[in-house]
Amino acid sequence: MGKSSRFRKQRKAGPQALIPKIAGMLILIGALAGAALFRDEIRSQIGRVAAFSGEAETIPLLSLERGPLELDVQAEGEVVGLGSVPVATPGTGVGSLKLAWLISEGAMVAKGSPVIRFDSTDQRLELESQTNTLNQNLLQSTVDSGNQQLDEKTIAIDRTAAAEDYEYTMTVLPEDETLFSQWEIVTARLDAELAKAKIENLDAKAKIQKRINRSLQQDAAITRNQAQTEVDIIQRTLAALEVNAPSDGLIVYRRERRQDPKIGDSCQAGQVLIDLVDLNALQARIYVLEREGGGLAKGQSVTLKLDGLPDKELHGEVSGISPVAATLERNSPLKYFTCDVTIHDAAPYLHSIKPGMTLRASVLLKKYDACYMVPASAVDIKNDTSYVYIKQGDTFVKREVQLGLGKHGQATILGGVNDKELIALRNPFETRQLQLPDFGKASGAVQEGRGGMMPMGPPGGRGR
Numbered sequence: 001m002g003k004s005s006r007f008r009k010q011r012k013a014g015p016q017a018l019i020p021k022i023a024g025m026l027i028l029i030g031a032l033a034g035a036a037l038f039r040d041e042i043r044s045q046i047g048r049v050a051a052f053s054g055e056a057e058t059i060p061l062l063s064l065e066r067g068p069l070e071l072d073v074q075a076e077g078e079v080v081g082l083g084s085v086p087v088a089t090p091g092t093g094v095g096s097l098k099l100a101w102l103i104s105e106g107a108m109v110a111k112g113s114p115v116i117r118f119d120s121t122d123q124r125l126e127l128e129s130q131t132n133t134l135n136q137n138l139l140q141s142t143v144d145s146g147n148q149q150l151d152e153k154t155i156a157i158d159r160t161a162a163a164e165d166y167e168y169t170m171t172v173l174p175e176d177e178t179l180f181s182q183w184e185i186v187t188a189r190l191d192a193e194l195a196k197a198k199i200e201n202l203d204a205k206a207k208i209q210k211r212i213n214r215s216l217q218q219d220a221a222i223t224r225n226q227a228q229t230e231v232d233i234i235q236r237t238l239a240a241l242e243v244n245a246p247s248d249g250l251i252v253y254r255r256e257r258r259q260d261p262k263i264g265d266s267c268q269a270g271q272v273l274i275d276l277v278d279l280n281a282l283q284a285r286i287y288v289l290e291r292e293g294g295g296l297a298k299g300q301s302v303t304l305k306l307d308g309l310p311d312k313e314l315h316g317e318v319s320g321i322s323p324v325a326a327t328l329e330r331n332s333p334l335k336y337f338t339c340d341v342t343i344h345d346a347a348p349y350l351h352s353i354k355p356g357m358t359l360r361a362s363v364l365l366k367k368y369d370a371c372y373m374v375p376a377s378a379v380d381i382k383n384d385t386s387y388v389y390i391k392q393g394d395t396f397v398k399r400e401v402q403l404g405l406g407k408h409g410q411a412t413i414l415g416g417v418n419d420k421e422l423i424a425l426r427n428p429f430e431t432r433q434l435q436l437p438d439f440g441k442a443s444g445a446v447q448e449g450r451g452g453m454m455p456m457g458p459p460g461g462r463g464r
Helices: 002-037 039-054 121-171 182-240 347-352 439-450
Strands: 061-063 067-088 097-102 114-118 242-244 249-253 272-289 301-306 314-321 336-343 358-375 380-382 385-392 395-403 410-415 422-424
Touching: 067 249, 067 336, 097 272, 114 272, 121 182, 182 242, 272 314, 272 347, 272 358, 301 336
Parallel strands: none
Antiparallel strands: 061 422, 067 272, 067 358, 097 114, 114 242, 249 272, 272 336, 301 314, 301 358, 314 336, 358 410, 380 385, 385 395, 385 422, 395 410
């Protein structure tokens, strides 16, 4: 009874077990039939591959044509507010300054108008003291100069008198002992020597007096220069104590701990008291991919389109660039340069623009009036020198070229070639071997791209 039941179960399961075997046989028969039907075409493809690998490959060429080019980079960002200029406490080297006067908040001022004044009492007193010192020095120098001239003239008169006495003494000097006594002869000789010594003494005194006068003049000049330097410093300090508006704008107080600046406050050098808001300059912040930001620079033109004003095109320029690129999202592999942009023609639309409004921007990296655009593969770079290969007859000539800023997969040639010349799109002197793609590596790249690591192209901007 047990054996017959097992036999019946095997008999029932038999047809189901044969289905996979039958399907496999049908697939094998179909594959053999397809191979028989398309054997000629398969044989032809194999022959082409063999011929391709055995014969010389044709070098692709491009005819050069000069034209204008604008290279730009696309970015996204948002409006951050109106442009403003901070007005800070000047650095005078005298420590803290006491606020004496401050323009009212909300006032519209023109460039050059006074907006802040600091207490100048101490500086004015010091200026008066140094000015008195300087005037006293000048007066004393005049008096000393007159006295020095008088002393020099007195010494000169005394020397003249001494010289006359010596000359007279030598003229009437008694020498005959028969006519003059010994006392008279000795006395006359002593008077002559005294007159000569007096002359020598006056000459030495004149030299010493000149040195003394020169020292007094130098000392007076040093004191005068010190006083004049102090006066100049105080005058510059006084000029800095009145701060003028660096540009037109609206006055807005810079509040410290939610308190307005007030008269009598002590202010340190560099402390910002007010901001001048420019109602005609709108500020935006844009983010440029690191790999596309190599050519960013201050002053570059920017074209913007705000999402809130889709039919308007605004214009501005780059006013600041972050020194390093940084990520915008946590754990993101993408890094961006942050650029501040000043928009110049947003005044008519300020009523429709709000801070935080998103925008799209195009930064003009470089503009060439005339250049050649070729695939990057056409340029061969060796030892920081760029070369291309120009077709001349049946051969190619290597030629050095000057490159400009390029874009993805393209190179910009500024010089070294001419119009209508044929350029090789790869090095014609290097043979290439036929290689099948690595499908495993490509598959891995696709999987990595899905995870957020998208493949990145060569640096450069987008051409328009």
